[in-house]
Amino acid sequence: MTPPPVASSRRGRRRAAWLIGAVVLVVVAVAAAAVALEIQRRGALERIAEASSTLERVADLREDALDRYAAADAAAEESTETATAVLAHLRSLVPDEDLPALESAERLPEARVAERILDTLRAAERAEPPASETDFSALREAADAIEAEAADAEASLAAVDASSGELEESAEAIDAAVSSVSDRLPEEADRVEAENISAEAPARIALQKAARAAEADPGAAEIRAYVRSASAVRESQEAEMAEKDRGGLLDARLEVEEFARSIVGDVRIDFDWAPIVNGLGEGESAGGYTTWWYADGGYATIELSDSVAAFWPDERFRGLVAHETGHAATARCREVLEAEPFSGDVELLATAWAIGKGFDDPWGNGVDYYYGGVPPEQAVVEAALACG
Numbered sequence: 001m002t003p004p005p006v007a008s009s010r011r012g013r014r015r016a017a018w019l020i021g022a023v024v025l026v027v028v029a030v031a032a033a034a035v036a037l038e039i040q041r042r043g044a045l046e047r048i049a050e051a052s053s054t055l056e057r058v059a060d061l062r063e064d065a066l067d068r069y070a071a072a073d074a075a076a077e078e079s080t081e082t083a084t085a086v087l088a089h090l091r092s093l094v095p096d097e098d099l100p101a102l103e104s105a106e107r108l109p110e111a112r113v114a115e116r117i118l119d120t121l122r123a124a125e126r127a128e129p130p131a132s133e134t135d136f137s138a139l140r141e142a143a144d145a146i147e148a149e150a151a152d153a154e155a156s157l158a159a160v161d162a163s164s165g166e167l168e169e170s171a172e173a174i175d176a177a178v179s180s181v182s183d184r185l186p187e188e189a190d191r192v193e194a195e196n197i198s199a200e201a202p203a204r205i206a207l208q209k210a211a212r213a214a215e216a217d218p219g220a221a222e223i224r225a226y227v228r229s230a231s232a233v234r235e236s237q238e239a240e241m242a243e244k245d246r247g248g249l250l251d252a253r254l255e256v257e258e259f260a261r262s263i264v265g266d267v268r269i270d271f272d273w274a275p276i277v278n279g280l281g282e283g284e285s286a287g288g289y290t291t292w293w294y295a296d297g298g299y300a301t302i303e304l305s306d307s308v309a310a311f312w313p314d315e316r317f318r319g320l321v322a323h324e325t326g327h328a329a330t331a332r333c334r335e336v337l338e339a340e341p342f343s344g345d346v347e348l349l350a351t352a353w354a355i356g357k358g359f360d361d362p363w364g365n366g367v368d369y370y371y372g373g374v375p376p377e378q379a380v381v382e383a384a385l386a387c388g
């Protein structure tokens with residue numbers, strides 16, 4: 001049986017309809033796939049754009065962040081060094097409340113970022129545009145790579161900033177604690193000097209200068225210089241005391257020296273002792289010789305014969321020491337020496353000064369030795385006292 005042509009024609013139309021439907025579906029599917037791809041392509045481009053802008057921001061901030069870190073790192077390094085010097089040598093001067101800040105210096109290395117993080121930040125650059133905007137798989141790879149790079153760069157910048165902040169804060173706390181110690185150094189230097197008054201004057205002057213330098217600029221070098229100068233003063237004291245002990249006259253020598261200091265006031269004096277000074281010192285004679293310097297507030301070295309200590313406190317010998325001390329006093333009043341009535345006559349000034357201070361026994365005060373037993377006029381004595 002032959003099927004009716006109508007039915008056949010109907011089946012043909014149905015097939016055509018089905019084919020058209022299939023073609024439409026394929027077209028729709030292809031279009032949908034194209035749309036999906038486009039969406040993903042745009043997504044990748046957006047990711048690239050966003051990551052690029054992050055990288056750009058990091059690259060813009062990079063130099064400042066690295067500079068700040070370098071400065072904070074250097075400051076922390078210096079503060080740590082100073083704190084170490086203070087803790088090692090001046091711990092007894094650190095107020096209790098400042099100890100934790102100084103001790104925190106030991107932990108400062110932990111506040112530093114790893115070199116790898118700095119390298120990442122140094123390398124942070126603006127992203128190159130992708131080679132192709134149409135090759136989706138290349139775009140996706142580029143987006144992944146730039147995002148990872150941006151995340152690393154951003155994290156490194158944050159870490160470097162945080163570390164800079166921590167280093168700055170710690171250095172500031174350490175510096176404040178160091179200052180509370182360095183501010184006390186001039187006073188401490190006075191104490192060390194008073195305890196070591198027999199140390200040589202240049203060593204004591206250096207100590208005072210070091211204390212003031214450390215007060216003004218309390219760096220590790222200045223703190224160490226202070227500590228060194230304090231040690232030098234103590235060593236000098238020991239050496240001087242050993243010298244003065246010669247011949248069992250230590251106590252008498254120290255009394256003589258204290259006497260001179262008590263009448264001269266603020267001029268620093270060193271004392272050297274010898275059997276013979278200025279050709280004198282044998283038997284009941286006494287020799288003295290003084291050298292003075294005008295610098296650094298004035299200081300002097302008085303050499304005395306051992307006989308001065310041996311006969312101390314004989315009034316005649318006190319007169320000689322007063323005369324030598326008058327020379328030492330000249331170290332602070334050059335203008336008095338150079339003016340009338342002295343006009344540079346150092347012996348007249350020393351002799352008149354001794355008399356003015358009340359030591360008028362002519363045997364040793366210069367009256368017999370230089371002026372044939374005739375003391376200077378009262379006006380000259382008064383002029384000498386302008387020297388203090």
Ligand SMILES: [Zn+2]
Nearest residue numbers: 323327347350
């Ligand atoms: Zn003299």
